[in-house]
Amino acid sequence: MTLLVPYLTAGVTENWIDHLLALQEAGADAIEVGLPFSDPMLDGATIQQASGRALARGVTVASVLAEIKDAPVRVPLIAFTYANLVFRPGAATFCRRLAEAGFRGLIVPDLPLDEAAGVERAAADAGIELTLLVAPVTPDDRLAEIVARSRGYVYAVSRMGTTGERDSLASSAGALAARIKAVSTLPVLVGFGVSGPEQAVEAGRAGDGVVIGSALMRRVLDGATPADLGAEVAAVRAALDHADQEASADHASHAEVSGHRG
């Protein structure tokens, strides 16, 4: 089954927990929760705007974690945030707080392999899986090390550039996902610039699953209710499931044909 991991900026609206639960009900396999940062280097305009809105509302890491802790969340939650928020209280404290609030994973996009050792240890001690990112320009030897040290899944950054909606999935996505899958036993999730069901199916086919962020956050910023957002994600879920069934039927018919030949 192709994994579907939507992204939501924590605190972007007052009822953001309802949005989170709507994503869960719509068939998310896990949810990336963005902890807003003032200087989000890797985010494009949409998520940057969402982060700014959350911070302007007075959202803090503590307030987000407190709200999450009380929410009836069943799917794994993965925190997506920047290095300074992790280092400020100390990586061990930060990871422990995440775990206490019920998080299972952590992604820090400005913490490349070479700087990650301390956070890796702290995350492991707290039972948090630190997922590392691979980019289209990552050389093979470095890719192998990232894959070996990544936990939970491997995040394939589908394109060079920041997060954000695009008209089409970058051609680099498929090639990158294939390179990772060749050396990985973990699921490979394709993200960055994935918008809408068609691109999700394409990305999901390239890897083992897909992360959708900006396209959803754009809807939220435009005023989408939890139900609206849920419908959006349910459509993606249905498209992925349909594609999975087709692939499976395709696979079965091939097997049958080969069986006849046997």
Next chain:
Amino acid sequence: MPILMTEPAAGRFGDFGGRFVPESLVPACDALAVAFRDAWADPAFRAELDDLLAVYAGRPTPLTPARNLSAALGVELLLKREDLAHTGSHKINNVLGQGLLARRTGKRRIIAETGAGQHGVAAATAAALLGLEATIFMGERDIERQQLNVLRMTTLGATVVPVTTGSRTLSDATNEAMRAWVADVDDAHFLLGSVGGPHPYPWMVRELQRVIGDEARRQAPYVPDVVVACVGGGSNAAGTFAGFEDTTARLVGVEAAGGAAMSCGRPGVVHGSRSMVLQDPDGQVAEATSIAAGLDYPGIGPEHAFLGSAGRAEYHSVKDDEVIAAVRRLARAEGIICALESAHAVAWVLREAGGPLLPTGSRVVLTLSGRGDKDMATLGETA
């Protein structure tokens, strides 16, 4: 070997520095470090840069005795005149070096960030000279404050992109420039203007600016007791200090009171490296404020954080009103209108001369990082 003389291992200055960037930028940073190491060791590259610095940028800049102020203050004050360099500030040293490097590595385009506009003007200048396309990111608020420099950049053929996020100043322009670099890393060189950012920038920019300190050291008739420079990100200070690091001179960096990362900040990661950063208890980066657009930056170069923590350099801050008074006093006493940024260093000398931090009779070398033409409107408002 003193740390200021060498390339820092893994881009580290003690606990500071490093490379906190998205994976997409790691190969570009690696390639840049290799390219700069090769270029810096290549006599032909150095000769070309030295020639440009001499025949184009107007180096060496003089070391001017501030005779009237010296007599009034009771300290012997020598001014390193980066305000006399082409484009009006020390920024030209760095951009010519990085511009040559961009061309050497086959880049077609440069991306730069600017606060006061001095780095933007310098970057646009180097791009024009070297046949590179230039895109300069500048906060909307700084664009309002620095109209003259915006006009200079566009006249030089650069595209100035207004940044409307956050505080709409240098910090946001830096974020935006880094994002643009991620999207065009094959074709573009990110021409960072200060000694911040991921490795190799702090090391590379310091090496390109050390010409300030090396010249001043040769020009000064003695080893000074104190070497003073203003600090935002800290490139003119890093370049100045580099020339005196292995001497007995005290190294003094002067920050804006509203942007004093060294005295009010805490260790943190912003814009690609670990350094001292103004931030709240959660780790959100705080907004710095200064009358000098070039200094309202919430961080400082990692080498300064290291020099401060190691006790090799000391960092002080001055307030906006002291800065304004310093511009006027220097102008009237010496006939030099310096930039508001540079006036921070002057203000510290004016305040401390004769006191315990700067005893009577001290011999001081002070870097005037740039000239004040761009600040006339601001100065007019405070008249």
